[in-house]
Amino acid sequence: MTLGSLETKRLPAGSVLVVGAGLAGLYLALKLAPRQVYVLTSRRSSVGSASAWAQGGIAAALSPDDTAEVHAKDTIAAGDGLVDHHIAHILASEGPDRVRDLANLGVPFDRNDKGELYLSLEAAHSMPRVARVKGDTAGAEIIKVMVKRAQEADHIEGLIGWRAESLLTDGHGGVAGALARNDEGALLGIEADITVMATGGVGGLFAVTTNPRTARGDALGMAAVVGAKMRDMEFVQFHPTAIDIGRDPAPLATEALRGDGAVLTNAKGVRFMPRYHEQGELAPRDDVARAIFAEIEAGRQPYLDCRKAVGSHFPEEFPTVFESCMSAGIDPRTQLIPIAPAVHYHMGGIATDSYGQSNLDGLLAVGECSAVGVHGANRLASNSLLEATVFGGRAADYINGRDWSEKKAGMIRSQPWLSMGPEVSQSLRNAMTANCGVRRNAAKLNKLLAHIDTLIEQVGRANPLIASKMIAASALAREESRGGHFRDDFTKMKDEAVSSYITYDMLD
Numbered sequence: 001m002t003l004g005s006l007e008t009k010r011l012p013a014g015s016v017l018v019v020g021a022g023l024a025g026l027y028l029a030l031k032l033a034p035r036q037v038y039v040l041t042s043r044r045s046s047v048g049s050a051s052a053w054a055q056g057g058i059a060a061a062l063s064p065d066d067t068a069e070v071h072a073k074d075t076i077a078a079g080d081g082l083v084d085h086h087i088a089h090i091l092a093s094e095g096p097d098r099v100r101d102l103a104n105l106g107v108p109f110d111r112n113d114k115g116e117l118y119l120s121l122e123a124a125h126s127m128p129r130v131a132r133v134k135g136d137t138a139g140a141e142i143i144k145v146m147v148k149r150a151q152e153a154d155h156i157e158g159l160i161g162w163r164a165e166s167l168l169t170d171g172h173g174g175v176a177g178a179l180a181r182n183d184e185g186a187l188l189g190i191e192a193d194i195t196v197m198a199t200g201g202v203g204g205l206f207a208v209t210t211n212p213r214t215a216r217g218d219a220l221g222m223a224a225v226v227g228a229k230m231r232d233m234e235f236v237q238f239h240p241t242a243i244d245i246g247r248d249p250a251p252l253a254t255e256a257l258r259g260d261g262a263v264l265t266n267a268k269g270v271r272f273m274p275r276y277h278e279q280g281e282l283a284p285r286d287d288v289a290r291a292i293f294a295e296i297e298a299g300r301q302p303y304l305d306c307r308k309a310v311g312s313h314f315p316e317e318f319p320t321v322f323e324s325c326m327s328a329g330i331d332p333r334t335q336l337i338p339i340a341p342a343v344h345y346h347m348g349g350i351a352t353d354s355y356g357q358s359n360l361d362g363l364l365a366v367g368e369c370s371a372v373g374v375h376g377a378n379r380l381a382s383n384s385l386l387e388a389t390v391f392g393g394r395a396a397d398y399i400n401g402r403d404w405s406e407k408k409a410g411m412i413r414s415q416p417w418l419s420m421g422p423e424v425s426q427s428l429r430n431a432m433t434a435n436c437g438v439r440r441n442a443a444k445l446n447k448l449l450a451h452i453d454t455l456i457e458q459v460g461r462a463n464p465l466i467a468s469k470m471i472a473a474s475a476l477a478r479e480e481s482r483g484g485h486f487r488d489d490f491t492k493m494k495d496e497a498v499s500s501y502i503t504y505d506m507l508d
């Protein structure tokens with residue numbers, strides 16, 4: 001189907017369409033200077049991006065006692081056999097300079113009396129490595145600076161309030177821009193030589209999540225339809241300590257609290273983590289999430305106890321968590337914080353090389369919607385803001401270094417607009433959490449796939465349904481337990497670690 005009389009915008013030759021304005025999209029856009037960039041986003045960065053919600057900070061080997069080798073080793077260990085070692089070394093070795101670049105751009109990182117970066121310890125890091133900003137407000141502060149710099153930049157133009165819904169193709173197997181819709185329902189076709197997806201995660205596909213609700217895998221659906229390959233889609237990270245006060249999305253109690261000594265107890269007042277893992281509260285995220293889930297299933301409400309470790313310092317050190325607790329009538333200085341696991345991060349996504357290039361010419365992906373192989377089966381805490389800058393920066397280098405004059409232009413609409421409506425959306429979210437959550441098995445996953453098919457019959461192959469189906473089908477195909485993916489019916493990890501790949505034509 002051609003675009004016919006639809007309103008269209010042909011971007012100047014060689015300019016870039018970036019879909020998404022979180023850290024990955026904005027950092028890439030800044031680094032593309034002086035090349036012209038158009039950043040399209042459905043919501044303003046401060047409200048619609050997970051980047052702005054990050055609490056703990058950004059991990060990098062910045063301490064004199066630390067090295068890129070140790071950071072890469074921790075990253076590889078967390079990823080449970082599926083991290084690409086070469087990619088982990090790129091992340092760890094290029095990371096410190098990217099964090100220094102953020103500081104030069106104006107991010108006010110916390111520093112000690114000597115002016116050195118204050119680095120905190122988070123789970124599964126072998127030493128303090130997480131640079132923080134104004135306590136637990138790293139994401140908001142970083143995004144504030146990125147937005148300001150983007151607004152000042154002559155080469156960046158914002159297309160705010162437009163939700164990309166499908167990709168345009170060039171008729172030669174490549175991608176040639178996107179089709180977007182605004183809140184009033186107007187459609188806009190944007191023809192571009194280079195399209196970069198930077199739309200974030202998939203938490204909004206699940207009922208219990210810490211992600212913005214708009215994080216529902218749109219890019220994965222759109223890219224899959226035009227032939228992009230997806231990698232490791234089954235690997236979803238559940239944050240162990242979402243604050244369980246009935247909110248959607250669930251507010252987060254950052255891992256840094258446990259880094260500072262907060263402990264996990266249950267309704268019986270028992271500190272339970274030592275029973276599940278030798279690293280106790282600082283065990284890898286998926287182990288902690290499963291332990292908390294097991295306590296909930298056993299009817300023992302879990303809590304985070306910060307009274308001794310943080311106590312009266314709470315308001316200055318963790319203002320975001322403090323505010324979330326107080327708004328629910330819980331004073332974390334003197335009371336326990338009720339917690340539950342929630343979908344937090346997607347390790348899988350559009351398969352890319354180390355420069356963000358997908359298998360389709362003209363289509364790149366950066367940040368959480370991409371899968372470059374750096375997180376494997378489980379992401380190491382605070383590695384994702386780093387990934388957004390390291391691989392966002394590399395994608396900019398690649399784009400700037402290539403001659404795009406040969407890129408085929410064209411404009412073929414790939415997919416009709418399909419709206420799910422709130423009922424179908426909630427039905428999907430409930431089914432995903434019930435059947436593709438912390439513990440999975442074949443019966444649950446088959447039930448989920450059948451349910452998704454019923455929803456597809458009702459509304460067609462909307463992007464969130466395609467993304468969910470690829471996650472569920474990949475989870476069913478992986479008959480082992482590894483990282484964030486735990487199967488009741490295949491509890492052991494296979495000897496051989498193999499990444500999974502799925503394409504749209506495999507869904508039927």
Ligand SMILES: Cc1cc2nc3c(=O)[nH]c(=O)nc-3n(C[C@H](O)[C@H](O)[C@H](O)COP(=O)(O)OP(=O)(O)OC[C@H]3O[C@@H](n4cnc5c(N)ncnc54)[C@H](O)[C@@H]3O)c2cc1C
Nearest residue numbers: 020021022024048050051054056057164200367368382385
């Ligand atoms: C509560 C919370 C705390 C976290 N804490 C940390 C931390 O301390 N350290 C760390 O490293 N990581 C943390 N993470 C993870 C990290 O924030 C994200 O993985 C990372 O910021 C993702 O960046 P991104 O740019 O890829 O996506 P995002 O920041 O989510 O940005 C996505 C952008 O795409 C836009 N968008 C989405 N769909 C469309 C569409 N169809 N059309 C147009 N625009 C679209 C959104 O509006 C948004 O602008 C945290 C995540 C959460 C939710």
